[in-house]
Amino acid sequence: MDPQQQFLKKSEEAKDLFIPHLSTDPVVFGFDQSELKVLLLQMTYRKQWLLPGGYVKKDEDLDAAAERVLRERAGISDVYLEEFAVFGKKNRSEFYFEDFDESLWHKQRFISIGYYALYNPDNANLIIDEFSEKCEWIYLSQLSEIELAMDHREIIEKALLTLRERISYKPIGYNLLPEKFTLSELQKLYETILGKELNRGNFYRKIKNLGILRKLDEQRRGGAHKSPDLYSFDEENYKKALENGLNNW
Amino acid sequence: MDPQQQFLKKSEEAKDLFIPHLSTDPVVFGFDQSELKVLLLQMTYRKQWLLPGGYVKKDEDLDAAAERVLRERAGISDVYLEEFAVFGKKNRSEFYFEDFDESLWHKQRFISIGYYALYNPDNANLIIDEFSEKCEWIYLSQLSEIELAMDHREIIEKALLTLRERISYKPIGYNLLPEKFTLSELQKLYETILGKELNRGNFYRKIKNLGILRKLDEQRRGGAHKSPDLYSFDEENYKKALENGLNNW
């Protein structure tokens, strides 16, 4: 059975299970090599890249749907997920399934709930689902070079802007960094999300004064220079600090 | 025909026109007598109050749906509307139509897109639609005394929090106040949204320095005291100032 036929068969089965006209599109961010990247899929019959989105079951919390979709389509679980915007223009998806017959229910107009997810890519054991050919992390800096389906580029950009707005109020660092990290990794993360450079000395003092870090008795080995100290978050203080906002970055 | 039967008839007609499982719930804020109020409806067969929500047509932008619903259900148009959150718990509406037969499509599970709207109540010529008995402004301070349907209390609270977050970046004052207003009315509005008192002198200077106000040659008459000066917004400067954020209130 060729991919397109297989897709059609699956499509029929799904029709009654899901809420029509509604999907959820999670933008999964990962931080790595001091750069942000996003998880994207490529379908078997199309060269455009897609967010790992999916439909919501008729009897399923919306948040649960976003979680499930990520698990099924990318093999990712235990992820920090938050809704950030709705994409509801009536013609937003009309060209994506243009090769198919009008009767295909996917051709219906869809409203999409945008979620952003924060994930430490070290933990990822990516899978490729039955509709996809690839499931890969794409660096933000490379996004301009690839083709994205529908309004998915807009969704990613809006997710990034939301991240920037919420950096002082949501556990963004906590969810993107590994358990143990160095101060310059943390600083780099802030710099990427905010899109500007920060002064090292001032950053050091600010973070220190917030009291949200615990310095560990270990160093990261490897470079031709002094081994940087490793830190982890002090979860309790971190949560408390977030309530009032970490800072005015 | 009794109200309930009438409702059922309308319901049947609507079934094919709208996207199932999806609704939009606008929280319309008005400012008046130095207090915030919210527009609510009461249905004919229920004592609980409701947001003036409605369904989205199959071929209609989401934003347009919110606008239309407000027009149809409350007679309000030309309103500043913005999406702020999604309410998607699977059981959020399950008790509202409990008196009806299982076959009623409204009993289906609904996901609701929350919009907030800002409106100067002076302009309002409220109407009452065919499903409602009342359409009224309710002061926030009185909300605790009335019964609200489903999760609509939660939606209102979340809308208010969003307003607070966005007060420096969105034209909130502009849309809530009448054309001409006094400085203390403006200050009172800020105080209500922020939920805290502000120092008059400092407020005066801050607002003045932003250059977003135009002082008019008129005063508001009436009190047993000096007549306060009237102001209006300088639209151009206001917009410019919003881009960088008005302030850190």
Place this chain on the structure above:
DNA sequence: TCAAAAGTGTTCACTTTACACCCATGT
């Protein structure tokens, strides 16, 4: 020995906060 990392000090400019005091004016 060199490069990156850790840690600290200091200065300047600016903002925020809190309070206080003045005068104006409509009823």
Place this chain on the structure above:
DNA sequence: ACATGGGTGTAAAGTGAACACTTTTGA
């Protein structure tokens, strides 16, 4: 007379940005 509004002064405290210097240490 008096309550409210308009307008300004000011001192204390805090914040942010910039920069520079020191010490540490792994390869």
